[in-house]
Every structure is written in C-alpha cells, then in structure tokens.
Amino acid sequence: MEFVYFLIRRALWSVVVLIGLSMTIFVIARVLPGDPARMALGPRASQQQVNQLKAKMGLNLPLVEQYERFAVGAAHGDLGLSLLSQRPVNDDIAATFAATLELVLVTIVFAFAVGVPLGVLAAANKDSWIDNLVRLGTIFGAVTPSFLLALMLQVLAGYVLHALPTTGRTSPDSAAVADITGLLLVDTLMKGNFAGFVDAFKHILLPMIALSAATTGQIARITRASVIDVARQDYIEAARAFGIPSFVRVFKYTLRPAFVPPLTILGLEFASLIGNAFVVELVFSWPGMASYGVRAILQKDLNAVMGVVMISGLFFVIANFLIDVAVGFVDPRVRISGQRA
C-alpha cells in the first residue's frame, strides 16, 4: 500500500515538474528579448503582417494570460500551430516522436544488455586487465562526442565495410510502415514482415551504438561499483555459509540488489540521452523529433521549438516515473517504506 502512495506522490510530483517546465519554456519563449512573430516572418515582412500574426498568436495579451493559454493548451495536448507550416505542432511531433522513442528504447535495452554484464565482469575480475579494459572503455564512452562516434560509425560501417545502411529508418524499397505502435521493430514483427524487421533492425543499429556509448559506459561503471559493494555485504557471506552455490549467490543474491543503482542512474542520464539523440538523429537522418526540432530552430519556428522541449521534458518525466516503478519491483525496501533507498 505504501508503494501505491509512493507512486501517487511521484506522479503528482511529475505533474509539478511539468508545470515548472512549462513555465521555464514560456519564460524562454516570451520573456527573453526577441519577437517571435517577427522571427517567424523574417525581416522583410511588413509591420502590419507582424501585427496580424501577433494578434493571432495572442502575443498582445498580458503575459499571465498568455501563459494560461499556453499551459491550458499544453495540458490538453495542444501545443499550438507551427508558425511556418500552420499545421498543429502536435501532429508534427506525433509523426516524428515514435521514431525517437524507438531509438531511445532500443538504446536503453542495448545499454543494459551490454553495460550490466560488463560491469559484473569487471567486478568479478576486480583490478585485473579485464577490469582496466572495461574502465578504459567506459571513459572513452563518456568522452567521445556522440556526433564524432556517429560519423566514425557511418564511415566505417557504411562507406568502408558497406555492411550497414547509414541513413534513415528503412530502405527506400521497404514497404514497412509503423502504423500499430509506431515502433517499426515491433510493428513489422506483429505483421509477420520479417524482411521488414531485418531492414529496420539494420537501420537502427548504427544510431543505437552511437547513442548508447555514454549510457552503456555509465551503467557498466555503476554496476561494477554496485556489485562490488553488494558482494561485500554480510548476507552474501551468510548465503555461502548456508551452502548456497556460487551461481545462485551471484545471479540471484548479488545481482538483484545490485541492479537498483544502474536503474536509478538511468533516470538521471535520461536528459543527456535525449540531448544526444538530437545530434545522432541528425547525423543518421533519423526521421525523429530531433530532426524536426533542429529544423524548427533553424527556421525560428517558436511554437514548434516549445513543443519539442515540452515533449522532451514529458518524455523525461514519464521515463523517471517508470523507473520508480521498476525500482519498486526490484527493491522491496522502496515498496515497503515508500521512499527511495
């Protein structure tokens, strides 16, 4: 029951974060110097055109009222019209968000699938050459600029080895469309389109590796430290004294409690993961939210930019809520006490 209260508290808190986020975005968009209407129309537009757009956007209203409009709209899932395309920002983002979601999800799965075993391996061979190699790998993962890694992968796997496609989400001749969940990998499988799945998988491979480097390194690092810490606990020695075999001690008794810190770290890493996704998407022409966002920025499409930032924040908040749930399932201490360990 405490866990339910805990989740309710976290959910309410998520809402507060989103309100704070909307205020921050609003301040950036409306309070910082700069005239959004003028920006959208460009320097050659007449003052009359600018005034018309201002009236349409409600820029003449008092700030509080403007914020109210924005916040109420956002709460209803209405992020306003794109100043350039005049299409609702929601539609544009909805069309691109699934691609970003797919990339980020696959990246997280990859980061855990690789980072956790590496961390366990390093912990089990503490101070050996394996440990040093993993440590060096995590440092390089953290300091390699994601765009550099993306470019290098593109050159290596695409142009030199000709092994993998270097741009886009599908091949031009692929008929696969993501119309069920929006996630191409899932939808192609659900439809039994195996060729489409393989094609989509090949396309996502390079962006995923480029995006996951830093997160994988962090998870490996935290897992290593956490496994070493848990392995020192009295309950692991007690398990040994009670005759529990070593594989059960490692894979059940150690790994489960050791899994909480990497999960928690993912929540903190999530913001930088989204940030890096912007860069990686651009390099690989991934048709996601980032490509849309960067285009909107270069074209000074303010509503679209605000929408993208808002959705990024929402993504972060939802991800962190889900991580709270996951931590609760792994660690009964959170479930029982209703507090983060």
Add this chain to the structure above:
Amino acid sequence: MSAAITPGGRRWRRFRRNPTAVIGLAIVLVVLFAAAFAPWISPYPSHVGAVVNFRARHQPPSLHYLFGTDNVGRDIFSRVLFGYRISLLLAGAVLGVAVPVGVALGLIAGYFGGWVETIIMRVNDISLAIPPLVMALAVTTVLTPSLLHSMLAIAALWWTWHTRLIYSITRTLRHQEFIEAAETLGASKLHILFRELLPNCASAILVKVSLDFGFVILVGAALSYLGLGVQPPTPDLGTMVAAGADFLPERWWEALLPGAAILFVALGFNLLGDGLRDLFDVESVR
C-alpha cells in the same frame, strides 16, 4: 613517517603512481599550453579568420599541414589550436557561473533544510528534466546563436549537478559534531556555511569541476556541431567537424581530426578527474 612529508606531498606521490591521472594531467597541460600560446605556436595563425587559400584546398595531412586543410584551404591544425581557446573559454565561463551558484545553493539547502531546501531541490528537479542541449537549442532560437548565448543556456542548467552533489554531502555533515560545536559556540550561519561546510566539500568540488570541464566542452561542441553555437569564421571544434562532415569519407581529416581534438581534451579532463577521485576517495562524485 618523517616530518618532511606533508599530506600534500604524500598525495602527490600517490597521484604520480596513478597512470591514468598522470596522463590526464599531461593532456590537460598540453591543451592549456596550446590554447594559451596558439598565436605563437600555430603554423598559420592567420587561418583563424575568413582566409581563403583555394590553391591549398582539401590537402591531406602532411608536414606542411599536420591535420590537412579544409575546403577553403585553411590549416586545420592551426584552427584546432585556436579552437581550444573557444572550448576552454566556454567551459570556464559556464563553470565559473554554475559552480559557485550550484555550490552555494547546495550548501544552503543541505544546511538549512525546511522550506528553503524544498524550494531549491524542487527547482533542481525541474531543471534536471530539461536536457542542457535542448535548453540551449531553445534559447538560441529565441536569441541569436552565439557563444555567449550557448554559455548562458548551459550555465542555466549546469548548476543543478553541483547543487545535488553539495546538498548530499552537506546533509550528512549537518549533524556532525564539529558543526554542532560551531553552532554552540555561536558561529554565524555564514561562518558555518563557508568556513565549516565548504572546506569539507572542496575535494568533491575539485573532482566534479575537472570531470565537468570535459563534459561542458562536449555539450558546447555538440551545440556548435548543430550550427547553434559559435558562428563562423571563429574556429570552433564542433563547427569544424560539421563543416568537414560534408566531405566524408574521402577527406576524413576535415571532420575526424577536429573531432579527435575534442575527444582528446575531454579525455584529459576525465582522466584527471578520475585520478583525483581516487586520490581524494570521493567515490560518490560522477
């Protein structure tokens, strides 16, 4: 233990035995040197500006042009040296603002608790939800893309990490005896915050700043890679990678060597920070 060996001397000996830390320090010193003396040590100092030298376009690395030349014939090596100035300036300015603010807020939240703590840490949580890169994108949309605006945008979020770090340390120190003793003796709040608590956070801050130098440089590079940071013709590493990316893979040096230069400086600060973390035993700092 002889009296001649000071704690600092012992630290230094331990530091020297840590190969990664020594390599990190060496890299950082090389980069600082290159940035400080760029006008004197770069082979073509004039290539910093909007110089055009079409006869020498797209030259591969050679003894003349260590890192090759770019699409208007400028020496990439010279521009990398000057690019380090921008990177270090950006990181220095961001951390120069974010660290004092973040540390002060962390100390206040950790020591005073109550509603002050609630407000600071909740604002902190909100700030965490915004990716610094995305924030910078938004700010540079509204204002114009420039170095100053990138710095502002990154600094506006970067304090959160320092606040979190200092807050967690201060919270554990708050009820320790030396603080309670100082309180009993009637020390002022300012004295306790900055003379009692702050020195106990010093090593953690040092480690964090060292690691952050690399990370801020990375965010700045990503921003200018997207065309939203430093504007041409100022030589910036991220911009150079973006410009060179058009000529991949044949003219690989134009993108990959400036990219490697970013990796190099980030690696240096990270290794140094890692070594300092071992030295000061502050495992909690990331």
Add this chain to the structure above:
Amino acid sequence: MSEEALLSVRALSLDFVSDGARAQLLRDVSLDVPARRHVALVGESGCGKSVTMRAIMGLLASPPARVLGGEIRFDGVDLLKLPARERARLRGTAMSMVFQDPTSSLNPVFTIGDQMRTILKYADARLGRARNRQQRQARVAEVLAQVRMADPERIGRAYPLQLSGGMRQRILIAMALLSEPRLLIADEPGTALDVTTQAQILKLLKDLVEARGLALLMITHNLGVVRESSDHVFVMYAGAVVEQGPTQALFASPRHPYTRALMACTPKLSGGAAMRGIDGALPDYSAPPSGCRFAPRCPLATPACAQTPPHTLISAGHSAACWRLEATE
C-alpha cells in the same frame, strides 16, 4: 581428550597476504568441540576469533588468506585437505552458522520464505533428499515455529525490513537449523540487540541446541555469556589461544595474565568499580612481537617472554600458554 572431538583444530597457523603485505593472523591455534558440547571462544574484537570461525567454515577467500600449517578435522576428516567442492557440501548441512548482525545478514530484496526455501533446496540437492516445494515450505514453517515465531506463514511472506531485530536474529538461527547440522557455530548472536532481547535469543539458542544434541561453538567477547552457557572455554589473544579449560575451572582460577585482565574488565552485577581496561592495544599483525604476543601489555613480562610459551597443563583439561604461571598461582 581420548576420543576425538567432532571438530578438532590442530596448530592452525594462517596469514593474510595481499600486495606484498603480510598479516600474521593465527598462530598454532588448537581447539576441540566435542559432540553435544558447548564450547566458547572468547576474546576482544580483533583477536582472531572471527578469522578462526571463518577458517573452520571455509569462508576465507584465498588470497588473501594463506594457511601455513595445521589441521581442521571434522568428524575425523581434515577439511584443509578436502577439495573445495567437497568442503562446500558440508556448509549449511553438516556445519552451519548463526550470524552476528541480524540487520545485515539477511538479503533485503527477498522474502524470508524465499531465502529459507533456497537454502533448503540446495541443502536437499547436496544430501540427495527429494522434497517438493510444498514439503520445503512445510519444513520452513516448522523450523520457524521451533524458533518461536508466531504465524510462520506470514513471516515467510515478509521482507527482512518488515521484522524487528530480534525476529531477524531468530530467523538467522532458523536458517542455520534448517538441515539439522551437527555443529553450529554462533558468532556473538544478539550483540546488536538490546540486553533483554539478547538474553532471550541466547536462551532460545541454548534450548534448541540442547534439544537437538548439537555441538555448539560460541564466539563471543562477553564473559557473562561464556560462564552461563558453555562447558569449555578457549581464550584467544592476538591470534593465539592463551588459555583454555573447563568453564568452571577456568573461571575459578584464571592463570594467564590476559585472562585475568579480561575478567577484571567485566562489569560485575554485584557492583563495585571492577571496570578496568587493559593498557595498550592489540599488536600490529604485520609486525607482531616475537614470542608471547601479550608480553608488551603484560605486567608480569620478563625477557623470557620473547620465546613462544608452550601450553602448560594446570589441572585436568585446563592449560595456559605463559612463562610466568608461577606468578599467578
């Protein structure tokens, strides 16, 4: 002792070696735990009791631990000569342990029932016992009831965090008893608890051990506990057994200067300012004094103490390792 004891440690010497540094931990430790008897190993913290206990259980990692010589015979078999696999078969079944700290010795993320069933499952596998999940569940409930836990069903579903320290300590006892071991090693049970609860735990342990006819090796720094619940005492100082004997004899006439000092430190219920610390500290194990390790702190020390003193028989079964026994008569 004419007949060999269930557990018999003979002249065990053991070092910890890591990064070229060597800690000389145990020196010629000998002790016997006969079947169905309660033996206490007593000494201050850091004296090597825990290392001895872990050496017996085979819980020391090697490296850093390195056995220099001696035997640990269990049921006539030298455990040190046994392959690691064979040795692991004995843990939790033939010999088991009650851990000291009830808060840290239970895995926080699994239920009590889960942890106990897991122990039972692998013990069954080792012993070739066929038992299904329900039967194991029933056995867990049975043992929980034996340690006087009300509502074993509910306890089985609980996480350690949801139970009090005293309950957790009883669960640790139950875990050790699951497979009816013949030797139980108890590491200062209840020290982390308040005095009343500790007394209950010790009483419970004593009852359970007596009812089953188990051999008990109790490790403690508490002389009061030793006096009440053991038949035989081994006093340890800085990695060596300095005095040993039947509890009554040893308490009636302690002969080693360290044993005497230790007894002088114990607060007596009868009142009186008997609390007196022993001057000095345990020696540095990387450079221990040669000969008698207590000599630097010993008021009776003479130059002769630079030689290792042999155990000298004082009365039946009572011996002490000291050159100055004549001075403590």
